[in-house]
Amino acid sequence: MSNSVDEQKAERHRAKMAKRKSAQDEEVAGKTVEEKGLLIVHTGTGKGKSTAAFGLALRMIGRGKRVGIVQFVKGAWHTAERDALAKFGDQVAWYSMGEGFTWETQDLARDIAAAERAWAKAVELMEDPSFALVILDELNIALRYDYLPLESVVAALKDRRPDLHVIVTGRNAKPELIEAADLVTDMTLVKHHFAAGVKAQAGIEF
Amino acid sequence: MSNSVDEQKAERHRAKMAKRKSAQDEEVAGKTVEEKGLLIVHTGTGKGKSTAAFGLALRMIGRGKRVGIVQFVKGAWHTAERDALAKFGDQVAWYSMGEGFTWETQDLARDIAAAERAWAKAVELMEDPSFALVILDELNIALRYDYLPLESVVAALKDRRPDLHVIVTGRNAKPELIEAADLVTDMTLVKHHFAAGVKAQAGIEF
Numbered sequence: 022m023s024n025s026v027d028e029q030k031a032e033r034h035r036a037k038m039a040k041r042k043s044a045q046d047e048e049v050a051g052k053t054v055e056e057k058g059l060l061i062v063h064t065g066t067g068k069g070k071s072t073a074a075f076g077l078a079l080r081m082i083g084r085g086k087r088v089g090i091v092q093f094v095k096g097a098w099h100t101a102e103r104d105a106l107a108k109f110g111d112q113v114a115w116y117s118m119g120e121g122f123t124w125e126t127q128d129l130a131r132d133i134a135a136a137e138r139a140w141a142k143a144v145e146l147m148e149d150p151s152f153a154l155v156i157l158d159e160l161n162i163a164l165r166y167d168y169l170p171l172e173s174v175v176a177a178l179k180d181r182r183p184d185l186h187v188i189v190t191g192r193n194a195k196p197e198l199i200e201a202a203d204l205v206t207d208m209t210l211v212k213h214h215f216a217a218g219v220k221a222q223a224g225i226e227f
Numbered sequence: 228m229s230n231s232v233d234e235q236k237a238e239r240h241r242a243k244m245a246k247r248k249s250a251q252d253e254e255v256a257g258k259t260v261e262e263k264g265l266l267i268v269h270t271g272t273g274k275g276k277s278t279a280a281f282g283l284a285l286r287m288i289g290r291g292k293r294v295g296i297v298q299f300v301k302g303a304w305h306t307a308e309r310d311a312l313a314k315f316g317d318q319v320a321w322y323s324m325g326e327g328f329t330w331e332t333q334d335l336a337r338d339i340a341a342a343e344r345a346w347a348k349a350v351e352l353m354e355d356p357s358f359a360l361v362i363l364d365e366l367n368i369a370l371r372y373d374y375l376p377l378e379s380v381v382a383a384l385k386d387r388r389p390d391l392h393v394i395v396t397g398r399n400a401k402p403e404l405i406e407a408a409d410l411v412t413d414m415t416l417v418k419h420h421f422a423a424g425v426k427a428q429a430g431i432e433f
Contacts, residue, residue: 034335057425067412069269069279072286076278076308079285081430083307101289102282108314129240153430186431203425205417206273214409219263224287224359225392225410 057203058185060178064161064194065207073206074156074188075102081186082109086153089146093139093159093191094119098227114152116142119159136168147181154186161191164198175201263409264391266384270367270400271413279414280362280394281308287392288315292359295352299345299365299397300325304433320358322348325365342374353387360392367397370404381407 061077063070078088090106090113092099106113118139140163146155163169175197181187189198199205221227267283269276284294296312296319298305305323312319324345346369352361369375381403387393395404405411427433 031335034338057420057428059420059425059428059431061431062417063275064417065415068410069275069282069412069414072282073275073279073414074282075285076275076280076282077431079281079311080278080305080307080433083309083311084430086430099286101286103289105285105289105315109311129237132240186428199417202418203420203423204274204431206275207415207417208275208279209271209413209415211268211270211411211413212405212408214263214265217409219265219409222263222265222392224290224292225265225267225283227286 056184058181058183058187059203060181060201061186061188062161062194062198062202062205063188063190063208064192064199064205065209066192067208067210068213069208070190070192071099071158073208074158074190075099075106077188078106078113078154078156081154082106082112085112087112087114087151088154088156089114089149089152090116090156090158091139091143091146091160092117092119093136093157093163099158101224101227114146116146118142132166133168136163139163140169140174144177147177147185147187150182152185154188156188157190159191160189161194161198164195165191165193171195171197262390264387264389264393265409266387266407267392267394268367268400268404268408268411269394269396269414270398270405270411271415272398273414273416274419275414276396276398277305277364279412280364280396281305281312283394284312284319284360284362287360288312288318290359293318293320293357295320295355295358295361296322297345297349297352297361297363297366298323298325299342299363299369305364307430307433320352322352324348338372339374342369345369346375346380350383353383353391353393356388358391360394362394363396365397366395367400367404370401371397371399377401377403 063073078090081088103115106115119135143155143157146152164171164174178187179201194205269279284296287294309321312321325341349361349363352358370377370380384393385407400411
């Protein structure tokens, strides 16, 4: 009796999973474009926007590809990831072009100049065929404060090499960028330990 | 005249940023707990749950810490990240305990046995003081299908060493787990290239 109940449960499980596998296989078979560089946007108020971009860098590195990273505003942050990625030598090119958080500088002209330098570096990396992935970390912040002309930035991202993957991170992604993107994820804050009075933790926040 | 407008704009910017900086400083000063291992959950239907966990692994590695990773169901995936992390030798301990996607196996008893083995490994890593971070990749899937007893899993996560960070990934995180967690992010799908007929890309999806 109990054995029969177990068998029925196992059979239901088998049938459900077979159906899911079949749906999965069909979905994969329905894809028509084999290779395409993706424009990826990580936005939202939650954590993981830059971190997931660095995780994708790791994946690309594991496939033997080169990754370029331009930081638009977090000059002083992500030093731990940078230290770790240094292990991969020439496979990673890292450029910290920002001057700390924008609310640390309080100088509009300097912020704009820094954003323009960072964007020039971004264009350079996107044009270099040795890179399979270019991460434009916190570019959304530079766009949000109008440090860079939105229209020409989006146009340049759309006109990138067909095989180049680009990841743009930062809160408040512009609708025009989302429209141009292939893959957009909103990292949504559900619960944060800062609210419970816990300080930023080494290895987690920085 | 135009100069004066520019100056006013710069002044407004300076004042706004100074206010933000002050709010930021106050927030940081308000934190009372210096060091605390966090229970972090990455859930949601969007991309970046596992990837952001691997990005945090990179950050921990950059700070000289050891990271343990247990994969509950994605046996065949994340091979590129695993290859890349192998570069860090003993700093990373990686255990693929799943047997591929659950809908590939269609065998309930085998899935449960695999989940139990993975959980035993997770407990072992959590008890080993050499690890600063343990990633339980796709544990949420094992909990969702009741492959593991929710109550005792959540209890074990809550009772972990006070200095241990744990990241649990996977869709459909159980409310009991979210309740126990310090930091929860929902990776929300905004737009996906699969919908436009683009196949999974090497270095991005696998």
